Amino acid sequence: MPSEPSETTSGVGETPLVVDALVQLSFAVQLVLTRVASVHDLSVTQLRLLGILRDRTPSMAAIADVLELDRSSVSGLIDRAERRGLVVRRGSPTDARVTLVELTAAAHTLAAELVEEVSLGLDALLRPSSEADRAALVRLAATLFAAVGPGA
Amino acid sequence: MPSEPSETTSGVGETPLVVDALVQLSFAVQLVLTRVASVHDLSVTQLRLLGILRDRTPSMAAIADVLELDRSSVSGLIDRAERRGLVVRRGSPTDARVTLVELTAAAHTLAAELVEEVSLGLDALLRPSSEADRAALVRLAATLFAAVGPGA
C-alpha cells in the first residue's frame, strides 16, 4: 500500500516493512521516469515503448503481451507514436494479419538519450546506498524477473 | 528499460545492471498495484490516495505535494473519490481557504483490504528471494528516503 514512510499497521505475513519499502521504491523510480519522459514531452508509456523497441521489432500483439495492455490500447499507443515520428508500422512478410513495429532512426537516438538520463536519475537515487545493497537489488530483480518474465 | 552502456555516469561504476533492476522491479510492483486496484474498480492513483489518507486528513495542497501532482489534478481526483463515497471534503476551522480531505468509514475498511491484498501480491513477488536480499531492499528504500524525503 502506498503509504508514507512510516506506519504500516496490519500487513499480512510478517513483512510489512518490505512491502512498504518496495512500494515506496517503486514510486520513486516511476517519478524519475515521469520526469525524464516529460522533459522530452513523452509519457512514461511511450518511454517504455521506446525501451522495448530498442532491440526488437515486435508485432502489435507481442507489445500488448509485454506491456500487459489490451490490444486496442496498443493500437492507440502506436498511432500516437507514429504520428510523432517515433515508430513505423510494417507488414509482416509471413502473415498478412500482423503488423510489425519498428523504431525510426530519430527515435533510436532519442532512446539512447533517455536511457542516459534515466541512468543519471536513478544513480542519484542509489548513490547513498552501499554497494552490497545495490548488488542485492540486482539479485532480487533477477529472481523476480525469472518468475514473472520480461517487463520493459 | 533495457540497458546500454551509460558512459558519462559520474559516480557509480557498472550502472546499467542496477538501473535495469530498479526499473524492472518498479514495473513489477506497479503491476501488482494495478491489479489489486482494478479488482476493486479503482485506479492506482485512487489506491495511493487511500493509502495516504489512512492516517491523515490533509489539505488539498498537501495531497498535491505528496503526490507531486498539480492542484487541479487533485481537485479532479478528490471529486471522483467523493462521488464514489471514498472521501469527504471538510472545511478547515482555522483557514477558510483550505479544504481538508478525510476517508469515509467505508473507505477505511476498503483500505485495510487493499493493504492486505497488496501485501499478498508483493509477498508472492519476493518469496523466491533470500531474506538477506529482502533486508537489503528495506535498507535501500530507507536510505533513499533519508536523501529524497517522503513524497515518492
Add this chain to the structure above:
DNA sequence: TGATTTAGTTGGTGTCACCAAGTATATGAT
C-alpha cells in the same frame, strides 16, 4: 487600506486504458 500571495476550482486539451464490435486473414475440421 490596497497589493500580493495562497487555496482551491473550472474549462480545455491530450494521453491512456478499457470494452464491445467489426474487418481481414489464417487455420482446422469435416
Add this chain to the structure above:
DNA sequence: ATCATATACTTGGTGACACCAACTAAATCA
C-alpha cells in the same frame, strides 16, 4: 475444398488522469 473458428488488428465510445491557464475567495503584509 469448404465452412467454422481462431487470431491480428482497428474503430468507436467511455472514463480516468494529468497538465495549463484563468478565475474566485480568503489570508497576509506593507
